[in-house]
Amino acid sequence: MRGLARGGWLSLAPRRRAPLLLVRRPSVALAIAVATAVAVLPAAAGPVFLSSAGSATLRARTSSVCPAALGSQVLAPERPVDPAVLAAAVTQEAQAAAEGLGDPAVTLVSAAVAVGDNRVNIAGRNGFEAHVQRIAGGPGHGLWLPDRFAAEHGLRPGDTLTISPNVEEWTADNVRRVWAPTAVPVVAIYRDLRDRSGDDPFWCGISTLYRGDPAQQAGGLGSDVPVLDLLLADRASMLAIASGAHIQTAQRIERAPATIDLTAPEATRLAAGITGMHDRLRSTTQEGRILYRTALPPLAGRAALVERELRGTVLPISAGGLLVGLSVVMAAGAFWARRRERELVVLATFGATAGWLGVKAALEALPALAAGAVGGWSLAWLLVAQVGPSSDVSGAALAQSLIAAVSAFLVATAVLGVTAGVACRPLTGAPASEARVRRRLAAAPWELLLLAAAAGYWFTGGDRSMVRLGSQYGTMVQLPGKLLVVPMLAMLGLCVLGARLATAAVRRRTRTTTAVRSVVRLLYRRRLRHSAAAAVTLALITAVPVAVAGYGATATRTVSATLAAQARLGAGSDVVITLGEPGAVPAVPAALRGRATPVLRVDYVQLDDRQVSLLAVDPATFADVAFWDDRLDDTTLAEATRALRGPAKGRSHRRRCRTAWPR
Secondary structure (H helix, E strand, O other), X not given: OHHHHOOHHHHHOOOOOHHHHHHHOXXXXXXXXHHHHHHHHHXXXXXXXXXXXXXXXXXXXXXXXXXXXXXXXXXXXXXXXXXXXXXXXXXXXXXXXXXOEOOOEXXXXXXXXXXXXXXXXXXXXXXXXXXXXXXEEOOOOOEEEEHXXXXXXXXXXXXXXXXXXXXXXXXXXXXXXXXXXXXXXXXEEEOOHHHOOOOOOOOHHHOHHHHOOHHHHHOOOOOOOOOXXXXXXXXXXXXXXXXXXXXXXXXXXXXXXXOOOOOHHHHHHHHHHHHHHHHHHHHHOOOOOOEEEOOHHHHHHHHHHHHXXXXXXXXXXXXXXXXXXXXXXXXXXXXXXXXXXXXHHHHHHOOOOHHHHHHHHHHHHHHHHXXXXXXXXXXXXXXXXHHOOXXXXXXXXXXXXXXXXXXXXXXXXXXXXXXXXXXXXXHHOOOHHHHHHHHHHHHOOOHHHXXXXXXXXXXXXXXXXXXXXXXXXXXXXXXXXXXXXXXXXXXXXXXXXXXXXXXXXXXHHOOOOOOOOOHHHHHHHHHHHHOHHHHHHHHHHHHHHHHHHHHHHHHXXXXXXXXXXXXXXXXXXXXXXXOOOOOOOOOOOHHHOOOOOOEEEEEEEEEOOEEEXXXXXXXXXXXXXXXXXXXXXXXXXXXXXXXXXXXXXXXXXXXXXXXXXXX
């Protein structure tokens, strides 16, 4: 008996058999597995969701950006053709290339070359034949002409073009050497690239040569400058044509990322590699006019910033979900003790302590706990991949998710063992003094601490975070942390308080003080009285997740409505006409007369420690046509514009303008 009291009772159910004992009780095993999955799911989903949000931000920003612009672009200025210098530049770029970039695309460009009485752009690039639609002609030494240019000038394959030189050379006695125009053969006609609805990624790096720059495309400044036709050739032909015709040629070396499906950490590493690559090229190149471009660093920085700032929103939700899951694990531990009560009474009779019974519960539940942990981690990854912001998740996030799942599994195992041990204390004959202490501790209103913590965090927790991205400094659009933490603490505290009051009410109502005629009613009251705490606890465990899920859905809809209102506020109105340069306001169409107002907007204005937009408006008409939502601020648009009609009121007026029109 002494050995059994010291723990030798485990010989009645050997350790190697402990994990198999719940096979005969599948309901208990299922309850424990589901409870563990509920606890592991939110803990494992946090890192995966953050990585998914960063990938979605990066994908949204890069989807419309040319792959070559996301990678590395080395742009040398126009100069007389020297094949050795051009080849050396290609070799030097290849030696400094960053890991994660694809093969180089080398293009020779001669802009605004005189061809007869016209000016054209000429580009030489190997492999272009597979990315154009050939109409006539075939391979050979010469130029490929766009069909519209060829039709306008009556040119066909086999004809020649006269290219005028644009290279000046002076002799030692200060005499300018002049070359005669050179005839270049036409070998093929291709469909004009401007006739395509979209650009092939092969051409997007030099699309401005045949589509013009953004200002020309949008009809802004420079829209009166014509967009020149683009003539094509392979690299060898381009070198021969440029040398023979004496025209200056610029060289572009472009490398797109090896894969566009990048996660935020991968984009950050690649951006750092490209920056280092450009620094190495600058240190080894004496030519100061060479340009090194990449659009990836700011985009990767934005994705990393979103991922970092979302932690204040996601982590409280994960922590709350973990606590709810652990409460379900506690219920599963109590359920185990209830279903194994007969065996536990026998073991307690042989001297088993409550602690050893808790260890027994953990050993028996290990397979179910492990299955629930694996299921919770797999479900977290699957949910984020299927319904999350993006299915691209970094390897580091998966590793963090696995660590979080293992940690939640260990905590759940400990919670289940402790809960089972506490539930088994009455079976082991705990001393009366200890029972009284437990009753006193249980009677203390611990839920009031949760309510006090919610109130304290509401008044002390920050709701906006100032962040810096490059040279810009401002606030991130996000759900403030206290709008998640405070309601969750309040809901948990109120649910526990309601459970305590409900338990007391049930026990008071079922207390038997007088004789009961019906034996059935007597047994019913006694059973309900003894099971009141268990029933209310199960109701509490059910109510808390439902309350959190309902609040989460409401918060999501609120954030969506806020972002939509802020987007409309940033646009200003349903119809916005932007002038290319300040000037006279054009005549308002009759259909919009009385529903239009002039606005002068200046962005990136520094006001104290914030970057804001400055609007010069007409107070008489602005409030009638501009979009405004009173829920975004504590003032109406009419009040804000009314203040503009009177004299400025110093600091308070500046604060109101900044609040009404945040950047």
